[in-house]
Amino acid sequence: MIETRTFRAMGTDIELLVEADGAERALDGAEQEFHRLEALLSRFRDDSELSRLNRDGSIEPGPDLERVVGMALEARQRTAGRFDPTVHDAVVAAGYDRSFERVAPEGDVAAQVAPTTAAGSVWLRDGRIELERGVRLDLGGIGKGYAAERAAEILAVAGPCLVNAGGDIAVRSGSWPVGVEGMTLELTEGGLATSGRDRRRWRRAGRELHHLIDPTTGAPAETDLLRVTVLAADAVDAEVAAKALFLVGSERAAAEADAEGTPAVLVVEDGRTVLAGGLA
Amino acid sequence: MTSHTGRLYALAFALVVFFLAWAAVAARPWATSTVDPRLKTLAVREAQLRAEAKLVNQIVAQRAQLARLSRNRQLASAAAAPAPVRIVNLPPLTITRTS
Numbered sequence: 480m481i482e483t484r485t486f487r488a489m490g491t492d493i494e495l496l497v498e499a500d501g502a503e504r505a506l507d508g509a510e511q512e513f514h515r516l517e518a519l520l521s522r523f524r525d526d527s528e529l530s531r532l533n534r535d536g537s538i539e540p541g542p543d544l545e546r547v548v549g550m551a552l553e554a555r556q557r558t559a560g561r562f563d564p565t566v567h568d569a570v571v572a573a574g575y576d577r578s579f580e581r582v583a584p585e586g587d588v589a590a591q592v593a594p595t596t597a598a599g600s601v602w603l604r605d606g607r608i609e610l611e612r613g614v615r616l617d618l619g620g621i622g623k624g625y626a627a628e629r630a631a632e633i634l635a636v637a638g639p640c641l642v643n644a645g646g647d648i649a650v651r652s653g654s655w656p657v658g659v660e661g662m663t664l665e666l667t668e669g670g671l672a673t674s675g676r677d678r679r680r681w682r683r684a685g686r687e688l689h690h691l692i693d694p695t696t697g698a699p700a701e702t703d704l705l706r707v708t709v710l711a712a713d714a715v716d717a718e719v720a721a722k723a724l725f726l727v728g729s730e731r732a733a734a735e736a737d738a739e740g741t742p743a744v745l746v747v748e749d750g751r752t753v754l755a756g757g758l759a
Numbered sequence: 760m761t762s763h764t765g766r767l768y769a770l771a772f773a774l775v776v777f778f779l780a781w782a783a784v785a786a787r788p789w790a791t792s793t794v795d796p797r798l799k800t801l802a803v804r805e806a807q808l809r810a811e812a813k814l815v816n817q818i819v820a821q822r823a824q825l826a827r828l829s830r831n832r833q834l835a836s837a838a839a840a841p842a843p844v845r846i847v848n849l850p851p852l853t854i855t856r857t858s
Contacts, residue, residue, distance in 0.1 A: 481852070494853055641852070643853045645856070646854075646855045646856045646857060647855075648853070648855055655852060656847060656851045657851055658851030658854035659854070659855055663851045664845070665844065665846075665847040665849070666844060667844075671855055672858060673856055674857060677857050679857070710844050742844055758844070759846075
């Protein structure tokens with residue numbers, strides 16, 4: 480028997496599935512974990528730890544913020560800067576300066592391009608996080624995956640489970656058919672995430688913009704890909720890999736996924752769907 | 760015949776001899792030294808516990824080391840190998856989309 484729960488958190492729909500009877504307490508715990516992490520990691524809440532860090536330039540973080548920032552910096556290194564948590568000002572300048580539900584879909588004023596702070600220095604030492612002057616962090620590219628993983632850990636106490644945080648999926652044992660671009664993938668472990676420019680987009684002065692910033696330009700990435708789905712060891716790695724592949728375009732993304740053996744589904748703007756990384 | 764000073768010396772000498780004798784008797788040199796048997800037992804028990812604690816610490820450290828190695832191996836293999844997946848003909852329970 481699969482028990483489910485859906486609710487909203489982190490600006491998206493969250494879905495919890497657990498294969499167990501009487502899993503109410505685990506479901507409650509997993510839901511609370513999402514709200515707790517949102518309160519810590521949201522850049523849209525003035526009182527979140529992340530907002531305090533961005534405001535003050537340094538903070539003595541709690542374990543979650545410390546861990547997420549650590550993972551984001553590690554991801555930046557691993558992807559040679561294609562994933563970068565210091566794009567905060569660029570995302571804001573592009574128009575994504577409030578929770579997405581409140582971003583106007585159309586606008587006459589052209590979006591700004593902030594001087595990119597890509598590779599801006601962030602120090603994580605002696606129990607403190609310190610930002611280089613002018614650097615602010617956006618953990619949106621990793622926070623949902625992290626929350627999905629933490630919630631899955633809680634749910635897994637009750638039984639095999641799947642947590643879907645608006646497309647970022649964490650699985651703990653069991654067998655879970657997940658729909659991806661008209662196919663069904665059976666997940667038994669690990670994480671899955673989709674990144675793209677087909678949602679969280681808006682127009683400014685006739686120009687279509689989206690939330691995936693290319694750290695090298697400080698502007699929304701221009702690529703022939705509409706969206707990328709990646710399967711990885713966990714939801715955080717999947718989120719990072721999906722964004723890193725999205726930025727480089729379909730040809731290079733397919734080659735990289737094949738070379739690294741990363742199962743990926745690439746949807747190109749001309750309508751093609753490319754399977755890569757051993758997925759066939 | 761005996762002078763006054765001589766009597767004083769004799770008295771002082773007698774006092775010294777008296778106190779020395781008193782101290783010697785008070786020390787009870789004939790009594791054998793005895794240790795409380797309960798203290799003896801406690802000391803033995805303490806030594807045993809210290810030895811056992813040392814052994815337990817060694818075992819815990821060895822097991823922690825093994826667990827760390829095992830965990831590192833698991834993480835390395837999880838990172839190296841793609842997560843298990845296959846395409847199936849089943850209706851999906853959930854879908855992924857751009858997050």
